[in-house]
Amino acid sequence: MGYGIAIVGSGPSGLYMAEELLKHFPEASIDIIDALPTPYGLVRGGIAPDHQTTKAVVRAFERTFARRNVRFLGNVEVGRDLSYEELKAAYDLVVLSIGAARDRRLGIPGEDTPGVYGAAAFVGWYNGHPQHRDLSPLLDGEALAVVGNGNVALDVVRVVAKTPAELSDSDIAAHAQRALAAARFRDLYVIGRRRPLDASFTPLELAEFGQLERCGVVVHDARLTNDVVPETSEKELKVKLRNLEILRRFAASGVDGKPCRVHFVFQAAPVEVLGGERVRALVLERTRVEEGRAVRTGERFELPVDVVVAAIGYTTVPFPGVPFDDSRGVIANDEGYVEPGVYAAGWCKHGPRGVVGTNRTDAQQLTKRILTGLESTPPPGGKPGGVLIDRLLSRRAVRVVDFARWQRIDAAEVACAAPGKPREKFVTIQEMLEIE
Ligand code: NAP
Secondary structure, X not given: OOOXXXXXXXXXXXXXXXXXXXXXXXXXXXXXXXXXXXXXXXXXXXXXXXXXXXXXXXXXXXXXXXXXXXXXXXXXXXXXXXXXXXXXXHOOEEEEOOOOOEEOOOOOXXXXXXXXXXXXXXHHHHOOOOOXXXXXXXXXXXXXXXXXXXXXXXXXXXXXXXXXXXXXXXXXXXXXXXXXXXXXXXXXXXXXXXXXXXOOOOHHHHHHHHHOOOEEXXXXXXXXXXXXXXXXXXXXXXXXXXXXXXXXXXXXXXXXXXXXEEEEXXXXXXXXXXXXXXXXXXXXXXXXXXXXEEEEEEEEEEEOOOEEEEOOOEEOOOOOOOOEEOOOOEEOOEOOEEEOOEEEOOHHHHOOOOOOOHHHHHHHHHHHXXXXXXXXXXXXXXXXXHHHHHHHHHXXXXXXXXXXXXXXXXXXXXXXXXXXXXXXXXXXXHHHHHOO
């Protein structure tokens, strides 16, 4: 008899965990539970719709779901349909891989003005996440600012910057495709509070701005120098120098008569959003960098913008009963260990960092950690496993979406896509559940 294992969250961290655990426990029965009827977490709802090659990782995840001892329990929300206590009572091992779905707040006056959005909501909106499909961002202005210098910030600006033709082979949600096609932005700002060297975006993503059909790039006030802190690793240094090289190239080439501009503004910290009914401007304060930190200088300036998107990181949304580390915004854990029989994996363990593939290495490490903790885990077979969960879900009339049903939803999305688009996503749970 094998272990009964629940993995909560069917994104990359959960799915790599399933694969790693099966290497060590081939007889285990693994239930992968997700609140949505659709699997794959950020691969579906986070990765930019125009980055289709990154989404090809789902082919590998499909092979995990094809295993005889792996089930998908979609449309099952822990905290609503099942409790954390019930999971612990049912399974020998529970792995929480629930990601980090909540936007960090800027913490500045005016943050709640209409026209200010968090990146999780904005990205969720254009990616057709059911929770964010009704965001209806205000896109009728001329200027938009994205705060943050990570890859999420670049994703947001690039998607907004692209023309309908440039998005025609993406899987952007139809409502966002229409809204962005009607938008008339002329200035898109990417705001970093530190220097170009300190940015966490990566060269491949940065270089894409050099190929936009209607947008040129302006690099503002940037000290494009190589004064890297000595402890920077060789790998990091290579990335940073490559970023600098690309920014220098942008600075040298100008906007080339294009009607829209993407501005990179560095060493500017957001201090206030102005506007009553809706955003009128973002107030920024110049910074200098001391010991790696952005220190404000007192010199302020106003950027007249109509929309502000804060792409400054995410925190985990816990469910009741799960120990939580408020200061870090993650599930309280010690290298993944939460409490006997319970582990955390991925962004809910260590915060939002790394790319899809990083989760594979993380899963290998966490599996090792689980193996060392096995002495304190009772032998397999002592708990009822998925049988108890099935009974509870049936009693509560939860409409569980299994993997075969997801495949039918998937096929229906592909079937109704416009020519060139890989799929047209269903954006309500209702629509998804109508596919029998
Ligand atoms: P991130 O890389 O950590 O970037 C967050 C940015 O927000 C940083 O530039 C940070 O500046 C800034 N920030 C934080 N608090 C701020 C504040 N109060 N005011 C102004 N700026 C603030 O996070 P992310 O962009 O959300 O990405 C999350 C992870 O997903 C990353 O590992 C990323 O590489 C990955 N991702 C990858 C891709 C891709 O590969 N194409 C696409 C999207 C996301 P400081 O550095 O000064 O703190």
